[in-house]
Amino acid sequence: MNAAPRLAHPALPPLRGSVAAHASLADFIWFRTGGEAEWLVRPADVDDLSTFLTALPADVPVLPVGVGSNLIVRDGGVPGVVVRLPKRFASVSVESDVVTAGAAAMGITVASAARDASLAGLEFLRGIPGTVGGAVRMNAGAYGREVADCLIDATVVHRDGRVETLAAAALGFSYRHSGLEDGAVVVSARFRGVPGDKAAVTAEMDRIAAEREASQPLRSRTGGSTFKNPPGEKAWQLVDAAGCRGLKIGGAQVSEKHTNFLLNTGKASSADIEALGEEVRTRVKAQSGIELEWEIQRVGVKQ
Template sequence: MNAATPCVPANAATQTGFPPSRETIRGSVEAGGSLADFIWFRTGGPAEWLVRPADVEDLAGLLKTLDPSTPVLPVGVGSNLIVRDGGVPGVVVRLPKAMAKVSVEDGRVRAGAGAMGITVASAARDAGIAGLEFLRGIPGTVGGAVRMNAGAYGRDVSDILIEATVVTRDGAVETWPAARFGYVYRHSDLPAGAVVVEAVFSGTPGEPAVIGAEMDRIAAEREASQPLRSRTGGSTFKNPEGHKAWALIDAAGCRGLTRGDAQVSEKHCNFLLNLGSASSAEIEALGEEVRTKVKAHSGVTLEWEIQRVGVAK
């Protein structure tokens, strides 16, 4: 979920003068790297270049030497992402497992940006730190959660973040206090191309058993209400002020609506599904159809929460 960045224009150029020399990066560089292999929708075109840096220094060195005109898109597990069928120009960065470590220090949880929300919540539980339970309900990585101010069950990342380490597009490694992110609902001021590599979270003392029970409640509620075992992209639209997106979609008659193999979930209609062979174009077009129907029915304009990146085919 480390993909909350403005979508690339559909007519963007696709030649970037990459790859770097082996002296520039110690990690892996793959031309035409598949994104559909791990994006939750399991559809969409490839990355022009898929880069897996070895560590923070490797990533910083790459961004420092990369042509400033080359777009950079960090991607976690792709749980909140539509990758368009023409693929993503420039460099897509995926952090390695080495950058997914979680530790507890002085009552704070330090997490690599590649760590999953459930891993962070579990570490906090084991250390008797309450307040991070909601991360159990966020199916993405720390990096994406920090970038987009992810939230669930009444809490947001902005409520618990102390600071985060960021590699800027020019290769500088900086530590940003939470206030610098300028958080609002599902948005931060982190610029495109910058990559979150680590975050430090705070909580309050709690009993592991009580914390664990709350995490179990969240897991059970998600299982009962969301299509977790489907090819999906999480919550599709932001909740408008004073409304629930799913309720507006349902009221507009969109529950179960299909376009090709794309469907509005019948279980939770703020989720779009790939029933098998949907293209990204079909999924995105279905989302736009939902927006049109909701606007006509209620006068409310739904805003995309899922990030849409890349170029149309």
């Protein structure tokens, strides 16, 4: 992203929530790498966020971040405002066949609430290691389902401060993508389940958990699936066929357990991780003729 003018604290609009200058993002981003946020903002509630964004100068970039499970923050940091919703945005409730979730709720929390209400169709969210907000923004999916299959609507605070509830059909969903504009912050979402057998739903969630544990490097510093699956192909198979299993650049490595995962082996920089991903893309293109697309979002300024 292009660098924006640095902000003096008085330039920030009032906020009832918290504001931190030069805040570490590596403290919670899954890779544990990357530079600081110029300003890390945690709004008190939706009205607080709306008022803040309405008054924030239009040329200041805004980036919503959840738990950073599918994110590379570049080493030069993120200029402008990073919005991270606090725990009060993580409530989940169920009424009839509708699960309402704050955008800071984790996918597993939504899946578990649906299970407890004997609702099926949301089990795949057990395999999404991020927040509801991130899942909506990128149309997250796993195990044959995606957010677009079950989302009713999402409430969004636009970059200009407008609060709007958008039906799923208005979100421009495609594979691992939504049409939400830069700076828009998802604050809540509603999902529809279908009546099901609680034991069967539990068994499916357990199957997903076991499959993830067996096939993915869950206990490593990683960023989830690195590349999108090309039509008719599996990204990990293309990476493996190109001889990239275990490939290293600096402190970054292609996972030997699942080749569509990159790892911080302990001392990687974000530059190492991104360079490794680009090297994998180059080798896959040379070997197969297929150009892999990044699924991980890369943000901030390169050093």
